[in-house]
Each structure stands twice: as structure tokens, then as C-alpha cells.
Amino acid sequence: MKIKKNIQLIDQHDKFGFWGGKFGGNFIPETLKKPVEDLEILFKKLRKDKKFIKERDYYFKNWLGSPTRFIKLHNLTNYLGGAQIWAKVVSDLNGGAHKSLNATVHCLIAKRSGKKSVCGDTGAGYAGKMLSMAAKKFGLKCKIFMGAKDIKRQKPNCDAMRKNGAEIIPVYTGSQTLVDAVSECMRYWVSNCDTTHMCVGSTVGPNIFVKICGWSTSQISRELFKQIKKEFGRIPKKVKLLNCVGGGSSSFGFWNEFMHYDKKQVEFIGIEAGGPKKSKRHAAPLTYGSKIGILHGAAQYVNQDFEGQIEETESISAGLDYPGVSPLHCFLKDTKRARYTAATDEEALSAYKLVTKFENLSPSLEPSHAFAEAIKLAPKLNKDTIIIVNSCGDAHKDRDILKQRLGKF
Amino acid sequence: MTISPISLAFKNCKKEKRPALITFTVAGDNTKKNSLKILNSVAKYADIIELSFLHNCPIADGGQIQNSTYRSLKNGTTLKDTFQIAKKFKKNNPKKPLILMGYYNLIYQNGENNFLKNCKLSNVDGLIVVDLPWPENKQFSKKCKKKSINFVQLLSPTTSKVRMKKIIKDSHDMIYYISMLSTTGGKLKVSPKKILENYSKIKKIDKIKNCVIGFGITNKTVKSFKNSDGVVIGSEICKEITRSLNNRQNPVTNVSKVVARLKNKIL
Numbered sequence: 001m002k003i004k005k006n007i008q009l010i011d012q013h014d015k016f017g018f019w020g021g022k023f024g025g026n027f028i029p030e031t032l033k034k035p036v037e038d039l040e041i042l043f044k045k046l047r048k049d050k051k052f053i054k055e056r057d058y059y060f061k062n063w064l065g066s067p068t069r070f071i072k073l074h075n076l077t078n079y080l081g082g083a084q085i086w087a088k089v090v091s092d093l094n095g096g097a098h099k100s101l102n103a104t105v106h107c108l109i110a111k112r113s114g115k116k117s118v119c120g121d122t123g124a125g126y127a128g129k130m131l132s133m134a135a136k137k138f139g140l141k142c143k144i145f146m147g148a149k150d151i152k153r154q155k156p157n158c159d160a161m162r163k164n165g166a167e168i169i170p171v172y173t174g175s176q177t178l179v180d181a182v183s184e185c186m187r188y189w190v191s192n193c194d195t196t197h198m199c200v201g202s203t204v205g206p207n208i209f210v211k212i213c214g215w216s217t218s219q220i221s222r223e224l225f226k227q228i229k230k231e232f233g234r235i236p237k238k239v240k241l242l243n244c245v246g247g248g249s250s251s252f253g254f255w256n257e258f259m260h261y262d263k264k265q266v267e268f269i270g271i272e273a274g275g276p277k278k279s280k281r282h283a284a285p286l287t288y289g290s291k292i293g294i295l296h297g298a299a300q301y302v303n304q305d306f307e308g309q310i311e312e313t314e315s316i317s318a319g320l321d322y323p324g325v326s327p328l329h330c331f332l333k334d335t336k337r338a339r340y341t342a343a344t345d346e347e348a349l350s351a352y353k354l355v356t357k358f359e360n361l362s363p364s365l366e367p368s369h370a371f372a373e374a375i376k377l378a379p380k381l382n383k384d385t386i387i388i389v390n391s392c393g394d395a396h397k398d399r400d401i402l403k404q405r406l407g408k409f
Numbered sequence: 410m411t412i413s414p415i416s417l418a419f420k421n422c423k424k425e426k427r428p429a430l431i432t433f434t435v436a437g438d439n440t441k442k443n444s445l446k447i448l449n450s451v452a453k454y455a456d457i458i459e460l461s462f463l464h465n466c467p468i469a470d471g472g473q474i475q476n477s478t479y480r481s482l483k484n485g486t487t488l489k490d491t492f493q494i495a496k497k498f499k500k501n502n503p504k505k506p507l508i509l510m511g512y513y514n515l516i517y518q519n520g521e522n523n524f525l526k527n528c529k530l531s532n533v534d535g536l537i538v539v540d541l542p543w544p545e546n547k548q549f550s551k552k553c554k555k556k557s558i559n560f561v562q563l564l565s566p567t568t569s570k571v572r573m574k575k576i577i578k579d580s581h582d583m584i585y586y587i588s589m590l591s592t593t594g595g596k597l598k599v600s601p602k603k604i605l606e607n608y609s610k611i612k613k614i615d616k617i618k619n620c621v622i623g624f625g626i627t628n629k630t631v632k633s634f635k636n637s638d639g640v641v642i643g644s645e646i647c648k649e650i651t652r653s654l655n656n657r658q659n660p661v662t663n664v665s666k667v668v669a670r671l672k673n674k675i676l
Contacts, residue, residue: 016545027513027540029469031590034567173475174465186468191591193567294514295466297540307488308518309465 003335005260009252009328010214017207018299020334024327026206027294032186035193040208042113047215055108060219063137064100068092068220070227070388075358076375083240083381085374086388087361088224090250095130096394097364098217098250103130103199105216107138110197117141119192120199121185123150123178123246124319124366125157125397127201132166142166143196145185147177150318157397175312178246178322182296202247203326206297210327217253220390225257228388237265238385240377243392244369245270245340246283246319248326250392255338263337270329271369273320274342275313283313285325286333286340295324301333316345316401317365319393343372349405351375352395364393365401414506414534415559416582418456419619419638427675428634429456431621432668433510433643435477436460436494437486439650443661444481447650448498450665452505454672458498459537459641462491462511469539471594473644476651488515492531499532508535508561516541521549525556535559537585543576554581561585566599566607570614577615585641586611588624594644597625601633608637628667632674642671 001020004012009019017025028036046052060066069089077085090098103120110118118140122128128144135142144161148170151158161168169188174180182200189198200209203217228235241258243251251270258266272284282288285301293302295310303311303323315321332338343351348365351372356362363371370389378387395402399409412420422429432455437444448458463478463486470478495507509528516524516538528536536558541549543562550560562580564573565587577584588604589597604622611620622634623641634640649667653660 026542026545028542029539029565029587030542030563031469031565031567031587033542033565033572034569173479179466183466183468187471187592190469191595194590291518294512294517294540296468299517304514304518306518308514309463309482310514 001331001334003259003337009256009259010211013207019327019331022292023300023330024207024210024298026297027299028206028297029190031190032193036206036208042109043208043212046109046112052108052112056105059104060101064094064104065092066219067223067227070224070231073359073361076355077378079358080375080378082379082383083377083385083387084383085378086386087391088220088254088388089361090220090390090392091363091394095126095133096396097126097130098220098253098392099126099201100130100133101219101253102201102213102216102249103127103134105212106131106197106199107134107140109212110140111138113197115195115197117143117196118199119143119145119185119188119196121145121178121181121201123147123181123201123321124317124364124393125150125154125161126319126393128166128168129157129160131199132161132164135166136164143169143188145169145171145181145188147171147175147181149176150178150181153401154318154397155400178318179310186296202249203252203328204247204296204298204324210298213249214252214256214328217249218256220250220253221255221257224254224388235261235266236386239266240269240385240387241266242269242271242370242374242387243390244320244366245272245286245325245329246322246366248329250390252326252328254390259337268332268338269373270338270340271373272340272342273315273317273369274344275315276345279314281312281314282342283315283321283323284342285323286329287342298327300324300327301330316348317369319366320369341373343369347372352402353406361391362395363391364395365398366393367391413557413559413582414504415457416619418506419583422456422639428637429621429639430454430672430675431457431459431639431641432646433459433461433641434646435474435481436462436491437481437484438477438647439480439654439660440484441486441490441494445494445497446661447664448494449501450661451668452502454668457506457508457639459508459510459643460491460495462488462509462515464512464515467512469592471592471644473594473647473651477647488519492527495533496531506534507532508537508559509533510537511539513538513541521552525552525558528558529556533558535561535583537561537563543579547579550579550581559583563587564611566590570610573611574614577611577618580618583619583621584611586620586622588622588626591624593624595625597630601630605634605637628671628674631671635675640675
């Protein structure tokens with residue numbers, strides 16, 4: 001299994017939609033074959049449509065506030081001593097996370113396809129919040145599927161969704177988290193695919209949804225590439241790009257432009273959710289060697305029992321609390337382009353505490369997992385190494401959990 | 410070549426000028442014992458039996474079947490149990506065709522060849538895999554054919570005519586037409602007339618191929634499909650099991666009554 005040069009990673013799949021011959025694909029009911037094919041054709045066309053690209057760039061810049069900041073975390077760097085720590089503050093985006101990039105593109109596609117409503121899944125509530133925000137902006141009706149457990153723990157984002165006029169459909173089946181929200185959203189789409197466009201909130205799901213999301217979030221690394229060159233005059237000799245991985249949309253977008261650099265120069269490190277310290281129900285299929293299975297229409301490494309039942313996961317961060325992971329990351333793991341590790345709930349919380357103590361930055365619990373790894377790594381490396389963490393979400397949504405666990409927010 | 414039990418079932422129904430009645434239940438619902446008892450009792454009325462093997466992320470199932478699935482999973486029903494139930498049923502009813510239905514991950518984890526071997530050992534006659542559409546299912550359906558197991562291709566209202574032709578060409582003794590854009594057990598949101606219009610389009614492509622209609626068909630609407638090759642009733646049965654349990658009644662006798670009533674409607 002090898003990554004090809006001169007071709008976008010999202011396009012390196014075979015005719016059945018598999019990356020590396022075994023990740024991804026389209027394991028979907030017959031009813032969805034046609035809508036998925038229609039979407040494939042439309043997206044293929046729109047990617048080459050200059051007007052569409054111009055429109056996307058216009059909204060990214062003028063509405064979402066791209067480019068987001070690329071800043072050095074001086075105090076944290078000095079405190080840890082060792083590698084330089086930088087942050088790409090993607091949470092600057094309108095809405096407070098990278099999910100707005102994918103949501104905006106999906107709503108633009110929905111408009112082009114003539115559909116009047118969109119539906120989407122959400123875990124941390126960001127994908128839902130952004131989709132509701134974009135749907136409002138583009139005059140589309142919006143339904144958001146969210147696990148009942150997540151509705152409770154991510155209240156601020158739910159409030160925002162309702163304010164944007166979206167209908168939140170609570171999902172009570174299974175673990176009542178993201179995995180069930182995605183299932184329920186797909187069921188809704190099966191029943192309403194003639195009138196509704198579906199937005200999958202991450203680089204997961206049937207092949208085309210992986211592609212659209214990856215294409216959208218790649219904006220992050222397009223910006224970063226320019227910013228690094230401006231800051232250092234070139235791409236430095238030792239760069240480490242650290243990003244949390246749940247479904248994997250922010251990390252893929254954060255890495256894409258650097259895909260063809262040697263990993264000795266630009267290393268990709270994905271940090272999955274290890275869950276509570278003593279729990280075995282982690283959400284880290286790449287780190288802990290889960291088997292390949294089929295979840296939500298795609299083959300991927302996924303937490304499951306010997307028979308193929310999907311296992312429940314446990315993580316303090318709703319956005320990472322997912323038993324599967326993007327086929328793109330499975331491909332990156334098996335080709336050894338990226339390496340993956342996990343941080344526990346406790347490590348993420350201490351990282352949050354340390355970052356907010358030293359810096360004027362408030363990363364949500366998801367990127368706090370990535371900061372935990374940066375804090376571990378930095379002291380072991382010299383100052384020529386540039387660690388960049390994608391601070392892809394803002395902690396505002398986590399205020400209830402943080403208050404409960406740390407006594408303050 | 411000998412005629413398959415599935416083909417034979419359709420042939421017999423055609424002689425009686427009525428559609429085949431296909432019942433769907435979830436393996437191990439509400440218990441492993443009752444599940445088998447239900448199968449044995451409905452076999453008096455049903456022409457073909459569908460039994461689902463469990464998956465906890467069923468992306469195409471509606472509320473009723475989800476309830477049944479989660480109830481059965483909670484009771485600890487495994488794939489092995491499902492094969493056991495199938496085997497015992499076929500021992501009692503060797504001539505009644507039994508089709509297993511489910512999601513691909515269970516087959517994938519079991520191994521395609523191993524899964525088919527297990528099907529053979531349990532005398533399973535056919536397979537429906539909800540999330541393995543054509544052409545992705547070409548290889549697997551060939552494997553099924555080699556083992557004389559019917560792979561049932563699905564068609565839906567979104568399937569184009571060109572695609573239909575190709576799918577029908579690759580199909581075995583039976584195809585399944587999904588009545589509407591819905592998960593299983595949804596409210597019948599299109600008229601039976603409209604469904605039958607689409608159905609006749611399929612029959613025009615291949616007159617001989619046995620085509621059954623499913624999704625959202627209930628006691629109230631089943632009569633409208635009297636002239637089709639077959640009707641599948643699933644959610645209505647799962648709902649009856651739930652209702653019986655809530656009322657502390659015997660699900661086996663209640664389901665049997667429901668299926669008897671359904672049968673009467675299509676005679």
C-alpha cells in the first residue's frame with residue numbers, strides 16, 4: 001500500500017471507492033445508491049467549476065473569517081523548554097471550529113442540487129451548530145441528529161442550533177452518542193433523499209462524504225502552508241503537526257497540503273481519545289489496533305466485538321467519542337505516513353489547564369488531547385523542532401464539563 | 410438442475426393464484442426459544458420465512474425492527490444462536506424456504522466462506538444483505554450461487570431502469586422491491602397503486618423473475634398487493650411482539666394470529 005504523488009489523497013481510491021484497496025467504499029442500501037451517485041457527479045463537476053470555487057472562497061473569507069491565526073505559544077514553549085510550540089487557531093472561524101468549512105460547502109452543494117433542506121449528525125454539537133448556521137445563511141431547512149447523552153453534555157451548542165432555527169432530533173438508541181446519531185441521520189436520509197441533502201459531519205460515511213469533507217477542511221492546511229512559509233521563509237526541517245482524531249476531519253484538513261513531504265521533515269501525529277484512565281472503552285481504534293469492519297457505509301478500523309457488533313466508547317470529549325475513524329486515516333496509518341497515539345481524559349484536562357494558564361487560548365476538550373501530546377513531546381526535543389497544534393475548537397461548549405471537573409471555567 | 414425451495418414456493422403460490430406471504434422476524438426476539446416457536450407457528454401460513462441476524466448499527470431499519478433487534482441483543486443472542494434457530498427450524502420444516510437477512514459487517518467478520526458454510530450447515534436457502542448493493546455484491550452473490558444459496562437482490566424506487574436491468578440479470582430466483590423511500594416499517598407514504606406501477610415496470614423487464622414487495626405493508630394494505638408475486642411483512646410482526654410483551658400476553662400465539670389474518674387477506 002502506497003500513497004501516490006501528484007494526486008490528491010481524497011482521489012486515491014479505486015472504482016469501488018476503496019483507499020488502499022480496503023478502506024472506505026459504499027456499503028449502503030440500494031435506495032441510497034442513486035442519491036450518492038448523483039452527489040458524486042455533482043461534486044466532480046463543482047470541483048472544477050471556477051464560479052463555485054470563487055463562491056466557496058468568498059464565504060470562507062468573508063463569512064467564516066478565514067485565514068485563521070497561526071501563532072507561537074511563547075509562554076508554553078518557555079515553560080516546557082524544548083521544541084517550539086505553535087498553534088493554528090482554527091477555532092477563530094465563525095462558529096468556533098473547523099466544522100463550519102464542511103457545513104458551508106455542503107450547503108453550497110445543496111443549493112446547487114436544488115434541495116431545500118439539509119440533515120446532519122453531530123457529536124460535540126459543532127457539526128450541528130455549523131450546519132444550522134450555514135443552513136440559515138443559505139435559506140435551507142435543517143434537521144440535526146444528536147445522541148441524547150450528547151445533548152445533555154453539550155448544551156451551549158444545542159442552544160446555538162435552536163437559535164439558528166434548526167430542529168434537533170434526539171437519538172435514544174444504543175449508546176445515545178455520535179455513532180447512533182450518524183445511524184439515525186442516515187435512516188432519515190434513506191426516507192427523504194428526494195428532498196433532503198445529507199451532510200455527514202466528518203470524513204466518514206460513504207466514499208463521497210469522506211471526499212467532500214476532506215476537500216472542505218483542506219482549507220486549514222492551505223492557509224497554514226502559506227503562513228509557515230511567510231513565518232520561516234520555507235518549510236522548516238523538522239515540523240510536527242499534531243491534531244486530535246475522532247472521525248478525522250480536522251486532522252486530515254490540517255495535513256493535506258503537506259502530504260508529499262517526507263515524514264522526517266513534516267511528521268503527522270494523530271491523537272485519539274483514550275477515554276478515562278481506567279476505562280477499556282476507549283475511542284482510539286488506530287492506536288489500540290482495532291480490526292477492520294464496516295460502519296456507516298465504509299470499511300475502516302473500528303471498535304467491535306469478535307462477531308461484528310460495534311462497541312460503545314467512552315470519552316470526555318463528545319467530538320472524539322466515536323468507535324470508527326475515517327478511511328483516509330486508516331490509509332495514512334497503513335502507509336505509515338501518519339502515526340497515531342491516544343491521550344486520556346485526565347491528560348486532556350491537565351493539558352487544557354496548562355494551556356489556559358500560560359496562553360490566551362481556550363482549546364476545547366478535543367484539541368486538548370493534541371495539546372497533551374505536545375506537552376509530552378516538547379521537552380524531549382530541541383528548539384529547532386516546530387510543533388504545531390491544530391486548536392480546532394473553542395472550549396465554550398465544554399463549560400459545563402470543565403466547571404464540573406476543574407471547578408471553574 | 411433441481412428447482413430451489415424458493416422457486417418451488419413461488420410456483421405453488423402461482424398455482425393458487427395468490428402472492429407468496431413472506432414473514433420477517435428478528436432472531437432471538439423476544440427469546441431464543443420464542444423466536445423458534447414463532448417461526449414454527451407462522452410456517453403454517455407463510456410461504457417463505459425471513460429471519461434477521463443481528464447488528465447493532467442497522468442503518469436501514471425503522472423503529473419496530475430496531476426495538477426487536479436491541480431486545481434480542483440484550484438477551485445475548487449471537488450469530489451462532491441465529492444459525493442454531495435456523496437449523497432447528499429447518500429440521501422441523503425441511504421444505505419451508507428460510508432466508509437470512511442482515512448487514513454485511515457480520516458476514517465480513519465471520520468470513521464470507523465461513524458464513525456460507527454456516528448457512529449450508531443450517532440449511533439456509535437464501536440471503537439478503539442490506540448494505541451490500543450491486544455491483545459491490547457481484548462476487549459474493551456468485552459465491553452464494555455456487556453453494557446453491559439464493560442471493561436476493563434489492564431494487565428501490567430510486568433504481569434507474571438501466572440499473573434495474575443489470576441487477577435483474579445478475580439476480581437469482583427472487584428479487585425484492587423496496588416499496589418506497591423509507592426505512593423498514595415506515596408509514597406507507599405512497600399509494601399502493603403507485604407502488605404497483607413501479608412493480609409492473611420491473612415485471613416488464615423480466616416477467617418470470619419472482620419479485621416480492623416489502624417495506625411498510627400492513628394488515629390494512631396487504632390486500633392491494635394481491636396480484637404481486639409476494640409480499641413481505643416484518644415491522645407489523647415485530648410490533649405485535651412488543652405489544653404482546655407490554656400487555657403480558659404470549660407473543661407466539663399473538664403473532665401466529667396476526668399472520669393467519671394476513672394470509673386470509675391475500676387468499
